[in-house]
Amino acid sequence: MPAAPSVAAEQEGRSIDLTRIRAGFDTLAARHSLTLVEGAGGVLVPLSETLDMAGLAERLGLPVLLVARGALGTINHTRLSLEALNARGLDLAGVVISHGSVALSAADTLNLDALRRELGPRLMGEIPLLARGDAPPPGAIDLDALLRALGRA
Numbered sequence: 001m002p003a004a005p006s007v008a009a010e011q012e013g014r015s016i017d018l019t020r021i022r023a024g025f026d027t028l029a030a031r032h033s034l035t036l037v038e039g040a041g042g043v044l045v046p047l048s049e050t051l052d053m054a055g056l057a058e059r060l061g062l063p064v065l066l067v068a069r070g071a072l073g074t075i076n077h078t079r080l081s082l083e084a085l086n087a088r089g090l091d092l093a094g095v096v097i098s099h100g101s102v103a104l105s106a107a108d109t110l111n112l113d114a115l116r117r118e119l120g121p122r123l124m125g126e127i128p129l130l131a132r133g134d135a136p137p138p139g140a141i142d143l144d145a146l147l148r149a150l151g152r153a
């Protein structure tokens with residue numbers, strides 16, 4: 001079900017097994033020099049009654065790469081997410097703006113320009129509007145800057 005993990009699990013009569021998530025992460029992290037974990041829905045989306053995505057990042061000891069939507073509401077959404085991460089003392093690797101599937105209006109473009117200025121070097125790149133099945137162009141994300149932010153370069 002395309003819903004918050006806790007909501008989807010409840011609707012399906014299942015529970016999210018955090019021990020299993022941790023074991024899977026540990027197995028993958030042992031095999032690879034860099035392991036990226038994709039959250040679902042946002043920083044404060046609940047996995048359970050007591051744990052959200054930010055809490056999962058904290059438990060796994062991971063910095064956060066925030067993916068912001070390139071659409072109406074992005075300034076507020078991004079700033080609130082950054083504030084929540086900061087309040088919890090989580091490390092921010094950076095921000096990537098994703099342009100989804102709809103062309104930007106003139107107002108959205110101006111909002112994104114303001115957000116880009118505010119983010120400064122925390123902005124690691126942007127994924128442009130892509131046709132179905134297309135890959136982002138090389139350089140859409142500054143991988144060197146991201147690896148430096150992760151302490152890998």
